[in-house]
Amino acid sequence: MNYSAAVFASIGLLLLLAIAWLAFSESRRSTKVIRNGRGEREGLHISHLPQIKQALANVDFMYLRERGHTALANRIRKERRRIALGYLACLRVEFERLLHFARMIAAMSPHVAVAQEAQGLRLNLEFSYRYYLIYFRLVSGIAPLEAIGNLSDMVSALTVRMQTAMSELGEQAVLGAELLPHNGSGLDAGG
Amino acid sequence: MQLALSGILITFRHFRRLPFFTAYICLNVAQGLFLFAIFQYYGTSSHTAMLAGWWSEAITLLARLFATAEILHLVLIPYRGIWGLAWRVIAVTSMAMFIFVVAASRGNAGLALMHAERGYNLIFATALISCLALIRYYSIRVENVYKALLVGFCFYSCVKILLSTVLYDFLYRPHSQFASLWQILSVVPYLLVLLFWSAALAHPLPEKREQQSVLPSSVYQLISPEINLQLLAINKRLMNFFKIEEEPQQ
Numbered sequence: 001m002n003y004s005a006a007v008f009a010s011i012g013l014l015l016l017l018a019i020a021w022l023a024f025s026e027s028r029r030s031t032k033v034i035r036n037g038r039g040e041r042e043g044l045h046i047s048h049l050p051q052i053k054q055a056l057a058n059v060d061f062m063y064l065r066e067r068g069h070t071a072l073a074n075r076i077r078k079e080r081r082r083i084a085l086g087y088l089a090c091l092r093v094e095f096e097r098l099l100h101f102a103r104m105i106a107a108m109s110p111h112v113a114v115a116q117e118a119q120g121l122r123l124n125l126e127f128s129y130r131y132y133l134i135y136f137r138l139v140s141g142i143a144p145l146e147a148i149g150n151l152s153d154m155v156s157a158l159t160v161r162m163q164t165a166m167s168e169l170g171e172q173a174v175l176g177a178e179l180l181p182h183n184g185s186g187l188d189a190g191g
Numbered sequence: 192m193q194l195a196l197s198g199i200l201i202t203f204r205h206f207r208r209l210p211f212f213t214a215y216i217c218l219n220v221a222q223g224l225f226l227f228a229i230f231q232y233y234g235t236s237s238h239t240a241m242l243a244g245w246w247s248e249a250i251t252l253l254a255r256l257f258a259t260a261e262i263l264h265l266v267l268i269p270y271r272g273i274w275g276l277a278w279r280v281i282a283v284t285s286m287a288m289f290i291f292v293v294a295a296s297r298g299n300a301g302l303a304l305m306h307a308e309r310g311y312n313l314i315f316a317t318a319l320i321s322c323l324a325l326i327r328y329y330s331i332r333v334e335n336v337y338k339a340l341l342v343g344f345c346f347y348s349c350v351k352i353l354l355s356t357v358l359y360d361f362l363y364r365p366h367s368q369f370a371s372l373w374q375i376l377s378v379v380p381y382l383l384v385l386l387f388w389s390a391a392l393a394h395p396l397p398e399k400r401e402q403q404s405v406l407p408s409s410v411y412q413l414i415s416p417e418i419n420l421q422l423l424a425i426n427k428r429l430m431n432f433f434k435i436e437e438e439p440q441q
Contacts, residue, residue, distance in 0.1 A: 015316045016346070018324075019342060037393045040302065072259075074418075099422065102418040103329050103330065105415060107273055107330075
């Protein structure tokens with residue numbers, strides 16, 4: 001079998017697998033993410049940020065080491081790692097929520113910009129890559145403790161920004177939907 | 192089996208909603224009858240029979256394209272923006288695959304028709320899968336009946352790609368019964384697809400969904416860039432995750 005035939009056969013097989021996956025796998029994004037709205041968003045990790053931030057503080061760890069409680073320090077380090085991983089998972093949830101929101105807006109819009117959607121897809125891929133990179137670094141213990149400690153600032157700032165942005169965007173979307181029946185342009189608004 | 196499916200399409204009045212799909216099935220029936228008559232009159236190995244075979248195949252392939260577009264339109268018509276995006280994705284994917292097919296099939300003039308059919312199936316399957324992936328990406332609900340039709344088209348195309356590639360390269364020279372083997376192996380998957388379609392279509396079609404584009408374009412234009420900026424900010428943060436000294440405190 002020549003090279004060209006091997007390539008065609010491989011592509012054919014891949015396409016067959018792809019269609020099987022698309023046909024039999026459930027839709028990965030449940031609409032409940034957005035449907036539950038504000039109530040669910042308020043119940044996120046944001047309300048526990050001060051406690052988590054305190055738990056991640058490097059000072060505690062240094063203090064224990066200076067006092068000779070190495071075992072305890074190690075245990076705390078493990079705990080911190082677990083918290084960092086939990087934070088990462090929360091960040092992922094936030095990211096996916098925002099992405100889902102963007103997709104929902106796109107699906108409800110009469111016109112969709114290719115560049116915007118392509119950028120969203122690219123950012124999603126980038127995020128997944130970085131997320132797993134950091135995840136494995138944290139799991140394997142390669143990540144410096146300072147970076148783990150710094151995570152709290154990063155997540156808190158981002159979460160607050162995202163919560164604010166999502167609220168604003170949600171309100172704008174609702175406002176747009178409410179205004180639509182009155183503007184007379186119906187579903188063809190904007191084209 | 193094709194006649195049974197045609198009967199289902201007529202009995203349940205699916206032809207009203209799926210005129211191109213009905214035409215595709217009817218054309219397949221007509222192709223079978225036409226080729227049977229041609230082969231009886233001219234013989235199976237004559238030049239006329241070969242021409243008739245390929246031309247009739249080209250017509251049914253074209254009909255398949257319209258039938259698929261019709262189903263995709265039914266699925267995506269409530270989502271005008273995504274429908275517009277899907278067309279662009281299909282166009283780009285088809286163009287890319289066309290270039291690949293032309294480049295990969297060069298220098299085989301004797302097998303041009305076979306390669307053309309394989310290329311068509313490859314372009315068709317890739318474009319359709321891209322479109323289905325897009326539908327999944329946007330979490331768009333696809334009614335089971337339409338899903339069955341699209342999956343059936345795609346499955347058959349993939350099988351044809353594999354048959355025309357693997358079967359030809361492996362079995363053409365060693366086996367003299369290549370033609371019969373080819374017929375059997377290409378008819379069996381098609382029969383399975385027809386069975387699958389018949390089972391899916393033996394019910395009334397779901398109600399036509401209303402347009403989902405309830406937001407004016409301005410909302411999308413306002414929100415989408417903002418969300419992307421937010422996503423970009425998260426990514427940048429992640430990128431600088433381990434660069435503590437460069438990370439500005441907020």
